[in-house]
Amino acid sequence: MPFNQPYGVRSFYAPGHDQGPKAVPAIVGRGPSSFAAYAAAGGFRALQRLQNGETTPVAVLKQILASGLRGCGGSHLPLVKKWEAAIPHKPRYLVVNGMEGEPDTFKDYLLLRDYPQIVLEGIALACRVLHIREACLVLNSAYGECRAALQAVLNENAALFDGLDIQLVDGPEVDLYVAGEESALLNYLEGQRAEPRLKPPFPHEQGLWGKPTIINNVETLSWLPLLLVRPELFAGRHPKLVTLLGDVAEPGIYEITLGEPLPEILQRARADDLSFVEIGGISGGLIPATLTNVDYDDEALAPLGVQVGSGTLRVFNTSRDPLAEMAAAIAFFKTESCGRCTPCRVGTQELAKFAAALRDTPLSNTDLNWVHSVAHTLQQTSTCGLGRAAPAPLLTWLHHFGKKPHD
Amino acid sequence: MISLKINKQLVQAKPGQTLLQVATKQGIEIPTLCHLPGLEARSVCRICSVEVKGQSRLLPACSTVVEPNMEVETHSQKTLHARQVLLEFIIAEHGGLATLSPQVRAYAQTLGVTEARFYLQQSNTAVRNGSDYIRYQPDKCIHCDRCISACRDQRVINRANRGAAIRLTFGANDTPLAQTNCSSCGDCVAVCPSGALSEQG
Ligand code: SF4
Ligand code: SF4
Ligand code: SF4
Ligand code: FES
Numbered sequence: 001m002p003f004n005q006p007y008g009v010r011s012f013y014a015p016g017h018d019q020g021p022k023a024v025p026a027i028v029g030r031g032p033s034s035f036a037a038y039a040a041a042g043g044f045r046a047l048q049r050l051q052n053g054e055t056t057p058v059a060v061l062k063q064i065l066a067s068g069l070r071g072c073g074g075s076h077l078p079l080v081k082k083w084e085a086a087i088p089h090k091p092r093y094l095v096v097n098g099m100e101g102e103p104d105t106f107k108d109y110l111l112l113r114d115y116p117q118i119v120l121e122g123i124a125l126a127c128r129v130l131h132i133r134e135a136c137l138v139l140n141s142a143y144g145e146c147r148a149a150l151q152a153v154l155n156e157n158a159a160l161f162d163g164l165d166i167q168l169v170d171g172p173e174v175d176l177y178v179a180g181e182e183s184a185l186l187n188y189l190e191g192q193r194a195e196p197r198l199k200p201p202f203p204h205e206q207g208l209w210g211k212p213t214i215i216n217n218v219e220t221l222s223w224l225p226l227l228l229v230r231p232e233l234f235a236g237r238h239p240k241l242v243t244l245l246g247d248v249a250e251p252g253i254y255e256i257t258l259g260e261p262l263p264e265i266l267q268r269a270r271a272d273d274l275s276f277v278e279i280g281g282i283s284g285g286l287i288p289a290t291l292t293n294v295d296y297d298d299e300a301l302a303p304l305g306v307q308v309g310s311g312t313l314r315v316f317n318t319s320r321d322p323l324a325e326m327a328a329a330i331a332f333f334k335t336e337s338c339g340r341c342t343p344c345r346v347g348t349q350e351l352a353k354f355a356a357a358l359r360d361t362p363l364s365n366t367d368l369n370w371v372h373s374v375a376h377t378l379q380q381t382s383t384c385g386l387g388r389a390a391p392a393p394l395l396t397w398l399h400h401f402g403k404k405p406h407d
Numbered sequence: 408m409i410s411l412k413i414n415k416q417l418v419q420a421k422p423g424q425t426l427l428q429v430a431t432k433q434g435i436e437i438p439t440l441c442h443l444p445g446l447e448a449r450s451v452c453r454i455c456s457v458e459v460k461g462q463s464r465l466l467p468a469c470s471t472v473v474e475p476n477m478e479v480e481t482h483s484q485k486t487l488h489a490r491q492v493l494l495e496f497i498i499a500e501h502g503g504l505a506t507l508s509p510q511v512r513a514y515a516q517t518l519g520v521t522e523a524r525f526y527l528q529q530s531n532t533a534v535r536n537g538s539d540y541i542r543y544q545p546d547k548c549i550h551c552d553r554c555i556s557a558c559r560d561q562r563v564i565n566r567a568n569r570g571a572a573i574r575l576t577f578g579a580n581d582t583p584l585a586q587t588n589c590s591s592c593g594d595c596v597a598v599c600p601s602g603a604l605s606e607q608g
């Protein structure tokens with residue numbers, strides 16, 4: 001797999017740009033962690049079993065597909081769907097998405113930094129059961145510090161990774177949200193402008209260099225060794241890492257169970273002064289404290305207009321202004337739109353204008369109808385998830401914080 | 408042959424045909440803007456959006472390939488509404504209908520769109536000029552990608568920047584055409600529907 005990608009990113013910036021890499025604060029893992037326990041016990045157990053012939057790739061694949069594991073990159077779709085669609089195409093490449101472009105999200109970073117061996121064990125397991133020989137792990141360029149340890153794991157355990165070509169690839173030199181979109185990532189790896197591709201064809205049909213490709217998130221694959229060695233973790237439940245930041249006493253990465261009451265999750269980080277919380281990252285929405293008494297899973301969150309998404313929870317205290325936070329989120333999408341398709345390129349500009357005007361313009365019914373038309377068009381016709389998700393912060397704000405329109 | 412329903416009519420199609428091709432053959436007119444027969448469909452304008460039963464989103468007719476038993480609506484309320492908003496987007500991005508080419512204005516007329524409800528400021532108006540054989544006027548460009556498709560073999564043309572600052576570049580870094588693979592074939596100018604590209608005398 002040759003990689004050559006300078007143009008793929010530089011084309012997104014005007015000459016002399018001042019954009020830097022993603023800013024990474026001091027991140028700690030807190031609370032009980034299955035990853036910590038597995039690493040302390042030495043790890044590699046699942047891969048060794050496969051290597052020793054204690055089990056077969058077919059049996060392991062069955063176990064994985066039956067586990068209910070979901071994509072942890074933000075889609076939350078069952079992994080079985082992605083893999084079962086891909087298997088008949090005989091996937092050639094595995095691309096592991098370690099871009100973690102979502103702002104304020106660092107769960108993949110924690111795994112890459114603190115548990116490189118588990119990340120790579122998960123990648124190797126996926127390769128073995130899917131009969132893929134070539135894989136690449138794309139690291140956000142801000143996570144460069146993790147690279148040496150990852151490479152060391154590969155070098156020191158050559159026998160376990162025998163026959164696999166796992167490459168570590170640096171992501172874009174600057175923070176580029178859209179490059180984390182799976183088909184944009186493929187363009188990046190091919191040295192093209194890192195903008196999303198039209199689907200279909202889906203990556204599992206025509207992916208990297210036109211070959212069937214599976215793209216999975218770092219966290220998703222990191223759960224593989226654990227679900228094989230400790231199946232009880234996935235017995236009728238689904239563990240998940242969440243990034244809990246903002247106005248809390250103990251920010252960090254927590255391992256939770258999907259469906260746990262949200263107040264209990266927030267309390268672990270000691271969110272003592274809670275005014276509202278952003279659920280599901282920047283493409284999620286702001287939810288007032290009075291409505292946070294729900295279970296933390298997609299089903300219970302849906303009526304509020306938000307999702308688990310990347311598992312990001314950002315807490316805001318009473319000194320914060322939801323309107324300003326919402327406008328910042330919309331402005332983010334406006335800047336990050338790759339500009340490929342009309343609905344997103346223009347629609348995000350229109351939403352940003354609207355969000356900025358909300359501060360001093362009272363809302364009329366005409367305004368409201370227009371903004372819903374714009375939002376609907378973005379959701380219905382945008383090429384990729386960025387454009388489809390862009391209206392969410394504004395829509396949830398209107399729903400939970402907006403005043404009734406006049407006229 | 409594949410059987411599918413378009414606007415409740417049973418129709419036959421060959422495998423690999425797009426919904427646009429099949430509909431056109433049936434005499435059903437789906438408006439298009441970025442599509443041009445013979446060029447790779449990039450489906451960026453989304454004006455050709457149609458409703459397909461069982462799909463949560465509208466699909467671009469110009470690149471969606473027929474499947475057995477599809478049920479397609481080409482002129483439902485939902486599609487008409489989306490097309491109108493998209494056209495308003497294009498008009499808004501250009502500060503009005505007047506600067507758009509006659510071809511684009513004609514499209515607008517068929518949809519009954521004469522102006523946009525909001526006007527955005529077109530921020531990027533730097534004209535690429537100089538000694539080049541091709542002139543590019545960003546304020547006219549509707550980002551239909553036709554020139555990118557037309558220049559597929561040489562790959563001279565690409566997009567640069569993002570969001571509102573979007574524009575086209577020739578060569579990786581706006582290099583003079585003479586330093587790119589440009590063969591001066593003029594294909595990009597020939598396919599441009601907006602007048603953004605023109606040959607310099
Ligand atoms: S939806 Fe936005 S980010 Fe995605 S391809 Fe279209 S313009 Fe680019
Ligand atoms: S003149 Fe031909 S080769 Fe040159 S940019 Fe246009 S399409 Fe490409
Ligand atoms: S220059 Fe013309 S052909 Fe190229 S994207 Fe713009 S409008 Fe389309
Ligand atoms: S004509 Fe189909 S998307 Fe533009």
